[in-house]
Amino acid sequence: MLETERLILRPLAGADFDDYAAMLADPDVTSGLAETVGTSPSDAWHSLATFIGHHQIRGYSHWAVIEKETGKFAGRAGPWSPHGFPGLGVGWCLSREHWGKGYATEAGRAALAYCFSALDAEEVISLILPSNRRSAAVAERIGHRYLRDEEYHGQTVHVYGQRRQNRDS
Template identity: 65%
Template sequence: MEILETERLVLRPFTGDDFADYAAMLADPEVGRFLGGTLSAEDAWRNLAMVIGHRVIRGYSMWALVEKDGGRFVGRAGPWRPHGWPGLEVGWALARSAWGRGYATEAARAAVDYCFDVLGAEEVVSLIRPDNVASLRVAERIGHRHLRDAELMGTPCLVYGQVRA
């Protein structure tokens, strides 16, 4: 899986060394609010293993997002399609300390381009809870439009996305 660079971020594959920062992000109630809740350290470990395993199985997965300036971990973003998922998704989640800086938009744009240019996707979607206003704005900034409503793991979500130009 490639390492991508944007103006301010490096998008690189996760490693076990990311665990402490990843677990801290997923333990934050504000971050977990739209991800189905906070995760304990044990559940964060399993989640990280799932992200890394997805890369092994599919050849792609979400990247760890780190700032170019200083290398601070700020979140995750990238392509994602577990078994039974309603499409190739570009997802994102940022540590609260990184909110409001445009990092989600920057990383999601790079991930959408990767899905079309490298993975050869015909459609890329993002599954967003209806009350997640910040992620809805990110989706619109990256060119996504509301495609349909869906239910994912018992939770209503909006499917935003775009097709290959």
């Protein structure tokens, strides 16, 4: 479990299903995702199971983002590297009511630091749909830069990323 100024980042769990399904029921949320997911409860169940299973397989995954002030589920964010992903990624997805508060940037910075320290990453990337300006802005705020385009899940995505700073400098 990690803690930032305004957020708790803790493992996703089956008990998050109702909140998770409510988040993904909003097409404004799902349309931004590079890994296509539908808006039905069944789609949400499979998505949640994938993030929980990713933790079983890799030892890390997106965390549930919890707003400290209210205890509310705000979304998910964290490190991510499923089969076929071109590197170690960090990602973010918030329910619509939690956009515009800086939570994705706050969680994204914590995820990035986790990748460089706990996971000893040399480089961390994020795959972002060209139309997703909000996500690109989060990437830039955490210090990522546009690197290249790649094909991923049948669509062109922008790859943003950054390398670890020299620890001796």
